[in-house]
Amino acid sequence: MIQELKQYYGSLFEPELLEEINGVATFMEVPKEHDLMKPGQYIKSMPLLLSGSIKIMRPDVNRDELLLYHLERGDTCAMTMTCCTGNTKSEIHAVTETASKLLMIPVSNKEEWYSKYKTWRNFVFASYHNLMMDLLESVDNIAFNNLDERLENYLQDKIQILNSKHIYKPHKEIAADLHTIRVVISRLLKEMENNKTIVLHRSFVEVL
Structure with missing residues (x-):
């Protein structure tokens, strides 16, 4: 020790x-x-x-x-x-x-x-x-930030904490951390994927 x-x-x-x-x-x-x-x-x-x-x-x-x-x-x-x-x-x-x-x-x-x-x-x-x-x-x-900005900041924080661009967290847990509901987070993540800033995999989020 x-x-x-x-x-x-x-x-x-x-x-x-x-x-x-x-x-x-x-x-x-x-x-x-x-x-x-x-x-x-x-x-x-x-x-x-x-x-x-x-x-x-x-x-x-x-x-x-x-x-x-x-x-x-x-x-x-x-x-x-x-x-x-x-x-x-x-x-x-x-x-x-x-x-x-x-x-x-x-x-x-x-x-x-x-x-x-x-x-x-x-x-x-x-x-x-x-x-x-x-x-x-x-x-x-x-x-001061919209939920989409808070989500982006959250993902960036997770990259630094986990030292990985693969974030293994279910949408429900991300929603709980941001004090919102899963369906809203799922929609925002899908929008981010459409904008080619992330890729949604079965069990993790990949930040590009």
Whole structure:
């Protein structure tokens, strides 16, 4: 575990902090579509993502979910840190989008390192800043972009996250991520195929 820590976080944290993380963190290796956090849970630890991708979603009163942002390698979840600090229940749903490896750090260490290590403090501030930028981008997408533009942005994000132009997601799941219905997404994807920006295959979308 220490080698992965040095590989992915060595440029962020000093060796002493890496050693402390290695000593207290719990390593987790989880499959695709695994629930890491559900609304209503109390958070006792925070994640450091070593590999993979995690979707952070916000449920509404009808139990539909809106995709807020993704976590990728080298990230942590600022919303989780907020729940840790305030000892409040989670209001988000975190699900692995791909098979992932992560470290879970106890809340007590998060607070201790905040005053002990400047690099950790900078990392926490950067995480909050990234959270704000991601949320603003989500708001802009919903408020100012048409659904076809949101779909294009969604597909481009998936290319970067999955490092592939083949997106293996059913239309129903894409619709859920964009807070709409499957028939609308299917129609928009068909229009994109007619415009020769994508090719629809039986089990995946190929972005040209």
